[in-house]
Amino acid sequence: MATEQTAVRLLLSNPSSIFLDCSELLLRYAENIIRNPQEPKFRTIRLENQVVRSRLVPIPGALDCLKAMGFTQREEKLVLLPDTPLDDVIKIRDQITVERLKKLSPAQQNAQAAETSAQATSQPGGAAREPAASAVTEMSSVPAQTTPQSQVVQPSNNILASERQFYARLESSFQHVLLYEDPVLQAKARSLIPEEELRAKAQEKLKVLEELEKEETKTDNSPPPLTLEDLILPELRRWFKKDFFKWVDKAPCDGCGGRTTAAGMANPTPAEQMWQAGRVELYHCATCQRQTRFPRYNHPGKLLETRRGRCGEWANCFTLLCRSLGYEARHVVDWTDHCWTECYSTSQQRWLHLDGEKYYDKPLVYEAGWKKKLTYIIAYSKDEIRDVTWRYSCRHQEVCARRKECRESWLRETVTRMNEKRQAGLSQERKDELVRRFLVELVEFISPRRPGEKEMGGRTTGSVAWRLARGELGTQKDKSKAEPHVFRLSEQEKKGRLFHLVYCTANDKYTRLYNNVDMKVGWQNWAHTVQDVFRKEEHDWNMCYLARTEGATTGSVSWKLDLSGSGLCVQEIKVVARSQTFENGSISWQLCSGDKCILLNGDAEGTKTRDLEGVTSFTLTADLRGGRGDHAWQHAQLFRQALDRMEEFPLDIQVHLKPL
Known part of the structure; x- marks a missing residue:
């Protein structure tokens, strides 16, 4: 069977007119199968059919493409068996689509884009959509910009009330992103970025990648290598x-x-309105009885000064910084209340997703990890506005069923008119490039992938109660139901008769110092049991610690060492644990082996004990209790540490051993 690359290359060897005609038919077969995977009639192609005999059979590469999709020949028919996965059908479909776009004229590309966009957003059954109220968002709203009437695309009179609200949001954000093009603002932003430092870190990573690439075998499916500009972006975000x-x-x-x-x-x-503060939050201090104002500024220039906020301010300011470094950047707004940035990678030929949480190029995290019920996600840049919802979802039919604020045809037509108006002064070369990129995006949109492991986590910023109320905690791992971790001695530890474990909260990493090649990231991964405890970062205070989950009255975490089979037993145990309590919060420590338990001080000075001398296994447990009021869960903080003190270890366990 021909490989997919060989089959498509063979098809491309035909004259353009023949390739375009034949590929159109192949795409039709592929789309019918992908859209109707359970329909048998689309999985059979009769070779005696006149169209097939004249437009496919004699064309080099045509039957090879069908066979690469998974079709097998049975007498005078090509058959795709019911249990054949559709992965290869999708791959061939996508490759042919990309190659067709290269051969089409700009006018034909626009027509193809409209058709593909309609396919990507069509709702099963074609059900009519009722108007719905515009979503109320948490993020600081973008106030309407003062724009010359000639620059505003006037919406048609034949629209729904909800569509007028929808259009107002589109127009407001589309005008807002022009602020990122202000050369004075860009210069100010660049002056604040440690560009040389970020470039040096990216250069180090590039060298490592280049060394690794030398050892890898390249294939036609290998992604293009990352460039220095690609690697600067995650450093900038960090x-x-x-x-x-x-x-x-x-x-x-x-x-x-x-x-x-x-x-x-x-x-x-009035002073706050000058910087586009759409609203102001008030806060009361019980200590000094002072009232604090928190304006939700929307002007990126002001955010360069305040340097604080939530996702709205984050994406607003970060997009400006990306533009100041020369990246083509988009400000992306999620109608279900979030926003972030996209940057275009020239080497990857695609848009990269950058979020203020901790996510780089993990677009499915909102739907898969945060469990958001997505509806509309719109990306805005200086040159275009795009509906990019489909990049952030692998459940397109579910999303389509929720999109009721406007008609899909109205949205496509409105976006097209707005883009034509904005791009009127661009060169034809630039217009063609934007169309080409959009068509590549559409291929991505109609080929949803499965979420990766790192896209399954819940939101990390904001209080637990706030995230829970928004349904963005995601699927939390219950360590108590996982396989408990048990430490066993390495050969080096046996020879040295010492087990020495340390943990740093700042980088969330364990290290076995007598076996320093053995490290583990993630405090839960080497814990024996965990009950209602999580790791908290407070960026306002530059601190991190382990605490009870919000609402839990108690929490606990334990570690276990088993010496069985080593010929050794415990001689002396020393435990250092740096923690902090507030109000009436408390943390108690105990060492247990069998029925024998010993209470420890659990402080920075450490506790030495020989009370468990001779045992061959023990468990160290910390229990967190107490506290007052709404923040009781924070009043017992285990391993409290500054985020920038990664050379310190607030947990230090040393077990000296002796022969049995």
């Missing part, structure tokens, strides 16, 4: 989150810097 921008759950007190509680909303002052 620096932005860690060192530049601060996430705000509740604004700290302007007076004493203490914790506050929400106290309602206020109207923005």
